Amino acid sequence: GDSVTQMEGPVTLSEEAFLTINCTYTATGYPSLFWYVQYPGEGLQLLLKATKADDKGSNKGFEATYRKETTSFHLEKGSVQVSDSAVYFCALGYGGATNKLIFGTGTLLAVQP
Amino acid sequence: EPEVTQTPSHQVTQMGQEVILRCVPISNHLYFYWYRQILGQKVEFLVSFYNNEISEKSEIFDDQFSVERPDGSNFTLKIRSTKLEDSAMYFCASSRQENTEAFFGQGTRLTVV
Numbered sequence: 456g457d458s459v460t461q462m463e464g465p466v467t468l469s470e471e472a473f474l475t476i477n478c479t480y481t482a483t484g485y486p487s488l489f490w491y492v493q494y495p496g497e498g499l500q501l502l503l504k505a506t507k508a509d510d511k512g513s514n515k516g517f518e519a520t521y522r523k524e525t526t527s528f529h530l531e532k533g534s535v536q537v538s539d540s541a542v543y544f545c546a547l548g549y550g551g552a553t554n555k556l557i558f559g560t561g562t563l564l565a566v567q568p
Numbered sequence: 569e570p571e572v573t574q575t576p577s578h579q580v581t582q583m584g585q586e587v588i589l590r591c592v593p594i595s596n597h598l599y600f601y602w603y604r605q606i607l608g609q610k611v612e613f614l615v616s617f618y619n620n621e622i623s624e625k626s627e628i629f630d631d632q633f634s635v636e637r638p639d640g641s642n643f644t645l646k647i648r649s650t651k652l653e654d655s656a657m658y659f660c661a662s663s664r665q666e667n668t669e670a671f672f673g674q675g676t677r678l679t680v681v
Contacts, residue, residue: 496674498572498574498659498672498675499661499672501670544611546611554599554601554616554663555601555616556603556611556613556670558611559611560609560611561605
C-alpha cells in the first residue's frame with residue numbers, strides 16, 4: 456500500500472541555517488505530494504504541493520521537488536527563522552471524491568535565535 | 569480568514585464511555601474528513617463524508633465510530649465505547665470540492681483513562 460516516511464525529529468537549527476527535512480514515499484499510482492505545517496496550538500496548514508513528477512512546490516521560502524526516480528519530496532529552506540519552528544508533515548494524495556491524504560509521522564523543527 | 573474549529577481542545581473520558589468530538593467546517597465546504605494521530609505515530613485517515621453519507625472509511629473506522637452532520641454546520645465524530653487505544657489527537661478537515669485543498673482544525677486531544 457501507499458506510505459510516507461519522514462526523517463526523525465526533532466531537528467534543531469540556529470537561525471539562518473539551511474534546512475532539509477527528508478521525505479520518501481511508496482505509491483501504487485501517481486499521487487500529488489504535499490507538505491503541511493502545524494504551528495503550536497494551530498491546525499495543519501498546507502505549506503506547498505506538487506502534482507506531478509519534476510514539479511517544484513514553493514511557499515514562504517520553502518521548496519520541495521517531486522522526484523519520481525528517487526520517490527522523494529524533500530523540504531528545503533535556505534535560511535530558517537525562529538518563526539519557522541513547527542511540526543512539518545509530508546503527505547501524498549490522489550484527490551478524487553475521497554480526497555484522502557496519507558501522512559508521515561511529522562518532523563518537529565526547533566529554530567534557536 | 570475562515571477556519572475549521574474543533575471542540576473541545578482536550579477531552580478526558582473513562583474507558584467504555586461514549587464521546588462526541590465536534591467540528592465546525594468552513595461554511596461553503598462540501599467534503600468533510602476525520603483523521604487521528606496516536607502519539608508518536610502517523611496521522612491516519614479515518615473517514616470522508618460528502619452529501620450526507622460516508623464516501624470512504626479506513627479499517628480503523630469500525631462499528632464503534634460514527635459521523636454525523638446533524639444541523640448543516642456541525643460535523644461530529646462519535647466513539648460509542650472508548651478504549652485506551654483510542655487516545656489520540658483527532659483532526660477534522662474540510663474542502664470545498666474534491667481534489668482541492670483540505671483545511672484542518674487545530675485538533676482535539678482525546679485521553680481515555
